[in-house]
Amino acid sequence: MIRTRAAISPTGYPHIGTIYQVLFDYAFAHKHKGKFIVRIEDTDKERTVADAEEKVFKALDWFKLVEDESVRKTGPYGPYRQSDRLDIYKKYAQELINKNKAYYCFCSKDRLDEIRQKLQKEGKPPMYDKHCLNLDKKTIDQKLTNKESYIIRLYVPKDIKIKIKDELRGEVIFDSNSVDDQVLLKSDGYPTYFLAVVVDDHLMEISHMVRGEEWLTSSAKIVLLYEYFGWEKPVFVHTPIIRNPDRSKFSKRQGHTNVSWYQEQGFFPEVILNYLALMGWSHPQGKEIFTLDEFIKLFDFKDISPVGPVFDLNKLEWMNGVHIRESQDSNLKTQIYNFYQKKYPVELIEKTIPLIKERIKKLSDYLPLCEFFFKPIHDLSLIKDRSYIKEIHKELEKVSDWKADIIGESMQALVKKLNVKTGEFFMTLRVAITGKKISPPLNKSMEILGKEECLKRLGQLG
Template sequence: MMKTAVKTRFAPSPSGLLHLGNMRTALFNALLARRTQGLFLLRIEDTDQERSTEDYIEALLKDLCWLGLEWQEGPGIKGEFSPYRQSQRDAIYQDYFQQLEAKGLAYPCFCSQEELERIRKQQLAAGQPPRYLGTCARLTFEEVENKLAGGLKPALRFRIPSIAVVEFEDLVRGSQHFTARDIGDFIIRRADETPAFFFSNAIDDALMGITHVLRGEDHLTNTPRQILLLQSLGLPVPCYGHIAMIVGSDGTPLSKRHGSRSISELREAGYLPSAIYNYLARLGHHYENTSFLDLDGLAAQFNLDRLGKAPARFDSQQLYYWQREALAHSDFETLRQWLGSAVADQVPTDKYLEFIEIIRPNVVLPEDALRWAEALFGENLAFKDEALGVISQAGSDFFAAALAAVGHHGVDFKVVITQLKQTTNAKGKSLFLPLRAALTGNLDGPELALLFSLMGVTRVRQRLQRCLDL
């Protein structure tokens, strides 16, 4: 049974907009914390000053808040482990660098990138795992001093302890074994004196009390390095779980060519937060309950044992499905804000609530609602080609009879249809499609009876008259 003192984190690098992959990572960590009444921490890993920008930080904070993934520790919230931006924690990292050097577990490395790449290619060609050969590990004190005096800027490497195997139990993938000699001494501080990603990442997880780390499987090979680092420093090691990557329909890493968009792009397109998190929660995690759930409902049923090991395939149709579900479960005020002023300007105020309820099942995005608003209330209805074909086939006698029926019975749809059927002998599609084409310019859409009531007798007559004139 999982303890309640669970603390998870999301630690993005602000070098771009958040996409579906890293937002799913954030969601899984937030759900795990919420399920156990634990804590969800946000940390900004902005040590790469060339690629990290304030705009990206602002965007990712906005995306998380919009999705409802509120953090209990992190930027904007006072916490005992602040600061929560790595660019402000350099003194902490320097202290641990010095501890490792004092223990003889770190040494300066003067090897050039060109030299390292040449050795790496040779190892790969020989079928060997690429690893550092320990060239600078054998330098004497005098040799190091001479290189420093010559102005060379060294990186700092961690010296792998002489243990045979690094073992840990992955929360998703089970027992993992890594041979220490295949890892090789690795860089923990770059030549520009900035910490390597997995060094600062591991140190902060330990110092901030993170108990569980869910992250992409692309980080799996970093884990034995981080475990060795933390063990060497006497720091606590969190439980790691590596989730399957999201791929496109062709099995390759998800990208824009598969229809993937950033979270901000999805928001601007009109996707609702609940649609996105209902979809992402099921992308690589199995839920017995297939109904629409809020965050608490998703968290209650979130289980590490249900995280899949196989790549999760992105399917835009599934995202559309959950968008429709989100719309079906949204209240009027949410939908009013979602539709925006462009739709409101097209629809008569006294018809607005009725309009929303009628078109709700027939829209996915606000642009769909705008098309319906223009089709139902615009002055110049545009007919689709197939709709014009149906209107032409129905003929003028049909629309003359329809006008007469509406003239006698108004928008009492059932009575109008009964009279029209008797007058024209039309039935089925021959009866309903010409009416739909005349009123909306389309051959599908909301229920006709509801459209009659929504549009009112004057507008219905105008549309029928136009078809008669055609």
């Protein structure tokens, strides 16, 4: 059975890059009627954020990328939180020691710092010098008896080639002399990523290990561990890293990475997934707009380009705008109502939809355009000439059938009567009614506001 997993570390809030990975895992598992698992990798105690796990699951629910097994949907392969699996990791670390594929390291932090600094001065990558690999059994037993602090390191043999087959890049070969003797088990009994991910993926019967390409360089350690344990390797897939427009890695410094920002801006989750699907993958018919179900039917890892795709916020906004324009007015009305936490009358929102539907690209664009419908906004600095506001008020009082076209005809007639410039006149009227120089169609806006409200706003300025 196809079993994919999202290995999520609760060291920060949900990231668009995380959702990008989850999308591929979820789609591939569902295409093959397999299982999609979410595993919480919380072994970095110092960096763990208290509510990050909760927010991760809320984000997955928002995107409707709901898992089959996790800490909240237990299955036969649990526990699904790594901090609940510490005894398992200790067992397998000891197995590696018994096989002479790992060893105890008693080096102090000071000694390790000295090694690191020395190598850095020599322009070499910081790697452990295998000092404790040469300790004899008697010395090791004595140190363990004395309860000296230790870690367990992976044994990486010298002068061999370590090969990994990546689904996107083919065979990748590493020289073992450039691979460090990785810490597998820390002194506090917690595993590092490398031991935990291999043990968990094997025991949870993960068929495809899907990770970002930044992990490719460390894959030699993963391969060694599978070989040392004598376990069948999963299919390795290293997806491309999302890039900023300047080709740098997608990060908070140059872009909006947190899922919460997209929620606050009023992007639709299905549109974000549609956009992310196009990052490194192309629809066989060249389509840009498609559903998650359609993507699932068509998706295969082998069709992903390994070249890092550029995250273009303008493109995402365009796609979100298309989604808005194609939405039914009744649905859009409800979405806007809920987005603004039901603060504004839904009946009034519904009337404004036809005026702004073609103008907004995300839900947060609505209020800047339509706030004046819900409260008067007076900015006298925008009105150059208030001398004829009383004339406007007087003329509008005469309008009995309060419809946009009749309001427009009445105002056009007043422009001729006053012999003023049309542009300046209507700008004054627009600012008096909406408080802005740019607004939805003025006459229709006045119809929605109603005669009484329009006269009231003019009266406050006249």
